[in-house]
Amino acid sequence: MFFALTDDQREFDAAVRGYLAERFDLEAVRGVVEDPAGDGHPASLWKAAAEQGWPAVLVPEEHEGLGLGLVEAQVIARALGAGVAPGPWRGTVLAAEAIRLAGSPEQQAAWLPRLASGEAVGALAPRGSAPGTLPAVEYGAVADVVVVRSGEGLALVEASAFSATPQGSYDGTARLASLAVDGTGEALPGATAEIVAELTARATVLVAADLVGIAREALSRTVAYDRDRQQFGVPVGSFQAIKHALADLHVGVTMAEHAALYAAHAVDAGLPDAALAVAVAKAKAGDVALDATAAMIQYHGGIGYTWEHEAHFFYKRAKRLAGQFGDSDAQRARIAELTIDTVPA
Amino acid sequence: MDLTYTEAEEEFRSELRSWLSANIPDEWTRPGFWESLDDDESFRLRRDWERDKALAGFAGIQWPTEYGGRGGTPGMKAIYDEETVRAHAPRTVNPLGLTFLAPTVMAIGTEAQKKEIIGPMLRNEVIWCQGFSEPGAGSDLAALTTKGVRDGDDFVVNGQKVWTTNAVHGDKIFTMVRTEPGSSKHRGISMLLIDMHQPGVDARPLKQMSGASEFGEVFFDDARVPARDCLGEIGDGWRTAMLLLSFERGASGIAQYTEFRRQYDQIVEVARALGRDKDPVMRGTLARVLTELECLRLHAMHVLTQVEQGRDLGFEASMTKLQWSEAFQDLWEVFDDVLGEDATLDSIDGIDLRPLHAQAMWSRSVTIWGGSSQVQRNITAERVLGLPR
Ligand SMILES: Cc1cc2nc3c(=O)[nH]c(=O)nc-3n(C[C@H](O)[C@H](O)[C@H](O)COP(=O)(O)OP(=O)(O)OC[C@H]3O[C@@H](n4cnc5c(N)ncnc54)[C@H](O)[C@@H]3O)c2cc1C
Numbered sequence: 001m002f003f004a005l006t007d008d009q010r011e012f013d014a015a016v017r018g019y020l021a022e023r024f025d026l027e028a029v030r031g032v033v034e035d036p037a038g039d040g041h042p043a044s045l046w047k048a049a050a051e052q053g054w055p056a057v058l059v060p061e062e063h064e065g066l067g068l069g070l071v072e073a074q075v076i077a078r079a080l081g082a083g084v085a086p087g088p089w090r091g092t093v094l095a096a097e098a099i100r101l102a103g104s105p106e107q108q109a110a111w112l113p114r115l116a117s118g119e120a121v122g123a124l125a126p127r128g129s130a131p132g133t134l135p136a137v138e139y140g141a142v143a144d145v146v147v148v149r150s151g152e153g154l155a156l157v158e159a160s161a162f163s164a165t166p167q168g169s170y171d172g173t174a175r176l177a178s179l180a181v182d183g184t185g186e187a188l189p190g191a192t193a194e195i196v197a198e199l200t201a202r203a204t205v206l207v208a209a210d211l212v213g214i215a216r217e218a219l220s221r222t223v224a225y226d227r228d229r230q231q232f233g234v235p236v237g238s239f240q241a242i243k244h245a246l247a248d249l250h251v252g253v254t255m256a257e258h259a260a261l262y263a264a265h266a267v268d269a270g271l272p273d274a275a276l277a278v279a280v281a282k283a284k285a286g287d288v289a290l291d292a293t294a295a296m297i298q299y300h301g302g303i304g305y306t307w308e309h310e311a312h313f314f315y316k317r318a319k320r321l322a323g324q325f326g327d328s329d330a331q332r333a334r335i336a337e338l339t340i341d342t343v344p345a
Numbered sequence: 346m347d348l349t350y351t352e353a354e355e356e357f358r359s360e361l362r363s364w365l366s367a368n369i370p371d372e373w374t375r376p377g378f379w380e381s382l383d384d385d386e387s388f389r390l391r392r393d394w395e396r397d398k399a400l401a402g403f404a405g406i407q408w409p410t411e412y413g414g415r416g417g418t419p420g421m422k423a424i425y426d427e428e429t430v431r432a433h434a435p436r437t438v439n440p441l442g443l444t445f446l447a448p449t450v451m452a453i454g455t456e457a458q459k460k461e462i463i464g465p466m467l468r469n470e471v472i473w474c475q476g477f478s479e480p481g482a483g484s485d486l487a488a489l490t491t492k493g494v495r496d497g498d499d500f501v502v503n504g505q506k507v508w509t510t511n512a513v514h515g516d517k518i519f520t521m522v523r524t525e526p527g528s529s530k531h532r533g534i535s536m537l538l539i540d541m542h543q544p545g546v547d548a549r550p551l552k553q554m555s556g557a558s559e560f561g562e563v564f565f566d567d568a569r570v571p572a573r574d575c576l577g578e579i580g581d582g583w584r585t586a587m588l589l590l591s592f593e594r595g596a597s598g599i600a601q602y603t604e605f606r607r608q609y610d611q612i613v614e615v616a617r618a619l620g621r622d623k624d625p626v627m628r629g630t631l632a633r634v635l636t637e638l639e640c641l642r643l644h645a646m647h648v649l650t651q652v653e654q655g656r657d658l659g660f661e662a663s664m665t666k667l668q669w670s671e672a673f674q675d676l677w678e679v680f681d682d683v684l685g686e687d688a689t690l691d692s693i694d695g696i697d698l699r700p701l702h703a704q705a706m707w708s709r710s711v712t713i714w715g716g717s718s719q720v721q722r723n724i725t726a727e728r729v730l731g732l733p734r
Contacts, residue, residue, distance in 0.1 A: 243726035332632035
């Protein structure tokens, strides 16, 4: 039994976190947040990401990727969540996943090396289908290629075939755009219903992992602040009302960490309970990220409500991601289908 | 990531499975069977069955053979926990001994204690009680006042313990006793292993809210115990107790998951029978608790991994306790929601609800014993998160 990250996976984690801490800290994030008209896609960060192989993580080695698994990808996603980092990493990885899973050899050869190297930016449209208007596409405005629903399957739409209109969003750590697509795009021939479901599962796991990273970081920062902040002559963290809330959050965040890790493995290994694992991970991660980021504001007091403080980066990002690919209620509806409507053997 | 067990471990699983299927009467797996027996009868039946199981080699899975164990791996212990629940094996009659005392003895006991305690415990020749709580010392265990005065080679013990599980069935009781006159708080306490079959010990049952009498109170009136029957050093009982409680709190998540998951299915079955399984609010509530149960399963895999890597879980055990006990309690609160206005009825539409109610009642206790949830949150906040005391 080995349910944990390996040393290599830990190193990957440390590398992403180390880069963000040194080169793209919360001041840099603030720069992106406070420039809402900008593309939210800092060139320096994307260059470093590409050099370190973050977009290449799931691309097979034959297409110049790292050929790693969803466990490694969720390590990166978690670290990016912890750093509330901007940029089109998830969309690029997921577009490459769609092409890996359902693309023709030609499509794979054309796109995978470019997406792996960061030369091309990808996006995944979570809603709508082509032709039509696809709302709230993460980094749709800077994408070279977008994976969209088309009929029952999936299709690629290149930048020349859509027009992007930026959509304002109070989560300034990312950029959203609505895409107007005229044609049906270039079909991904292997996109069966199962493949579409698998792509959604993978997207859901990566969003859950980002939320878990947000939650852990929000909790750690709150603990650190409340250890120092004095009121009534003592650190506020010595008050039991705060202690118990933070202890419960610690348990919850730890469980969400387990759940995201397991879901990533379950999807990669095709375990029989993968669908349940994904729904559990997203429901738990979404809930705990909303709780932890709300607690971050509450247990910082007034300063936590200021624009100057970083609590709102975490809170707003959690708000956005908690709703992606099915919010917690939708995940629970799925869990109910899987555990109530099927009579156990 | 490797969620499989070794070949040897899987072999152990199939051996255990076949022993269990040959040795558990069908009748025992019927819901409500155990609840239909009186306390003494249930105790006797379970005690004898467990002895036979030990004699067949399925006890003390991870303890060395020289002390009567099987000499297995932590993985085999996890398999044992899972399979016994799955096969509807009866609940152990020696939980305090097996789960808490035995690992403590294995960790810090003398060679003689290991030899004397483990084997007889596995065969249920000695049923152990835990004598920690007193009327004035529960969460604040260090406030205990049961006294031991040295008299030659013995201690003479006076005082009272309460909420003692298995009090009336117990043979011996590991007891926190203040052995240094005038000492206070954590100092001067010893953990003495006291024989309950002597005139100075009087055990009486207490009836629980469920109606059963699984716990009781134990009075010491000049009870004698040889000073060498002390676990850990004399005067160092606090340290011994903290070690022991870490085993209590870190109890097997995999056994609990397996059991609770089956209970979830039972609750769903009732919901279905009552036509309440389609109500979206009900479904959301059930799914919420199922989420926590799945997290418990994953946490158990995490704990097993840490144990196999030789890491000490330390205060993380408080998290394990919080997760399983709170999830279990939530599960049975959902049951009330399922029953709605008929929550207290013994049966509805011919479904006997009493065995389920018994679990629901029991769920109120799990956030109290072994350190209440409030105490676990204090420990987690202070010892894990490092918040100031
Ligand atoms: C079914 C069952 C079996 C048991 N078996 C045994 C046994 O075999 N042996 C044994 O020794 N004991 C046993 N106990 C006793 C159990 O260990 C105690 O009940 C428990 O430690 C709590 O102590 P108490 O009952 O004195 O409650 P108290 O300590 O008086 O607690 C009352 C309330 O105050 C809260 N509280 C206490 N301190 C704090 C704090 N610092 N911060 C916040 N809240 C606090 C508690 O959480 C609780 O809600 C058993 C109890 C039960 C219910």
